[in-house]
Amino acid sequence: MEVYINSTGRYLPGKAIDNEEIETVLGLIHGKKSRLKNKILKSNGILTRHYAINQQQQTYISNSEMAANAGNICIESSYLSPSKIEMLSCATSQGDLVLPGFGSMVQAALNLSEVELHTSHGICSSSMMALKAAFQNVKCEDSKNALVVASELTSRLFKNSRYEQLESNEVDFNAEFLRWMLSDGAGALLLENQKRPTGTSVRIDWIKSFSHANSFPVCMSVGQAKNEETKTWQDYNSYAEAEKSGALLLRQDVRLLDNIVSVGVQGFLKLIAEGHVDINKIDHVLCHFSSKYFKSKIFDMLETAGASIPENKWYTNLYERGNTGCASIFIMLDEFIKSHNLKAGETIFCMVPESGRFNCAYMHLTVAGNE
């Protein structure tokens, strides 16, 4: 059974926010401008992004509503009526509610009846896990179709008031880093067991991922305070206490971040060695890299080894749409498919490295046509 992506959709809340405006939305920590902001923005290269909170730091659209908006846009441009959707597979790094699963909330917002439901939880690669579950379900003929939605609302974690709760009053680099990296948005894909005569149908050839959590410490997290070895957020007497100690801040251990490059390349070389990818036959590369800073000696070596893919084949909308975590790859696919006149047989290689505890997902797509 072949599985096709027949429709895509994205939803980015509000207007695009440029670098100058970020702090008017997220707020000034203790009334002071950040000293790190420009340095981090310069290195990630992001120019505009969207936030689901307003200038008073109030949420004006929830995570599940954003997901539903992207899902609806996707369904509306498809051949299917919402009542025909058989599976809903969702991903986010943090839903509006801690429980139930994000998928339940999105299903209700979309008003889809009696779907098979899946929620995958993680960071950037969770959307690929959700997509894989849906892909397998259609592939093994359990469902004729599946709607996959990934959505993120991380700005709530970046409000000035969050940082101001810290008892130590000191925001360290690792806690502030992601404030200038991540923003909000949702993306959706509709999978079907047949291609459609109009619009672009893209066949999913395979999805694979390699996780290395056993080899590395946690690199990106919410739930543990700085220098805290064992205690996590629910182990405090109260959530207020956890927040005061910094256990609820989104943190990135930047010293470990470099490892994501070798992890990503290791998996890539493994896929080549196993014959899943032929570099010369890749027409487009969509990689969810978190910033411009993605070059290293390994890439020079790949080039020398004839295993690099020319830069003109790479596509990204990171700089205009922002880094929306797990939603990024779907938002990227949506805009890429809609803005390119793709020909039957063209191949798309997708890659989603996640620094959380080092997982890297890969996907190979082929544009379908009248073969």
Place this chain on the structure above:
Amino acid sequence: MENTVLTPLGQSCLQSLLKVWLDFDLAMNQVPVVKRLEQGRLSLEDYQTLLLNLRQQVIEGSRWISRSASSFDRDYSDVRSTVIGHSKEEHRDYLLLEADYVATGGKLEDIQSATKNIGSEALHGFLMYRATQTNPVDLIGAMWIIEGIGNKMATRWSKLINEQFAFDNKATSFMDYHGENDESHLQELYNLIDRVATSTKNNEDIVRTAKVVAKLYQLQLEEVDNA
């Protein structure tokens, strides 16, 4: 860096070697002493033990390079020249390890009188055996792994160690030394790969030796805690 354009076979060899290196790099993260080093939990005794263990392999490390030089016949005299140069450059590296050991507060006679750990024995034995074969082109794979470790020590481990300890005198000269002339070493390796990766058979041999050396080096590091 000005890249030497590798031949298609050379490129395929480098690609495989890069994968062997990355697999090894990941596997090293599982070695207890490396884990402690990477996560900032290395004790001074750990670092001293690491230096003491590395020295026993390094002091004999240049022997396999020199021996392999003499195993290249007239058809490979150009390779022999490169290998001799390499051997001359590195055959006194162990002195840096000894100096570092003393700088950390260790006694010179302790590091000089220690013996090889089980992993070092195996690694040394394998390298000497391969170096004795006629035209041991596969040892390029060994050089690749050893060069990779040198680079990792210089760019990462040395930094981590210096962040964790405050030594009166420089105690990471061995690790740092491998960062110098890194680019030219890499270029030299590329040239060697181009020179010897001339058949599928040669490539297979090179990659296999790289894998064995990586595994035995890992064993050597694992045995640091058992020495």
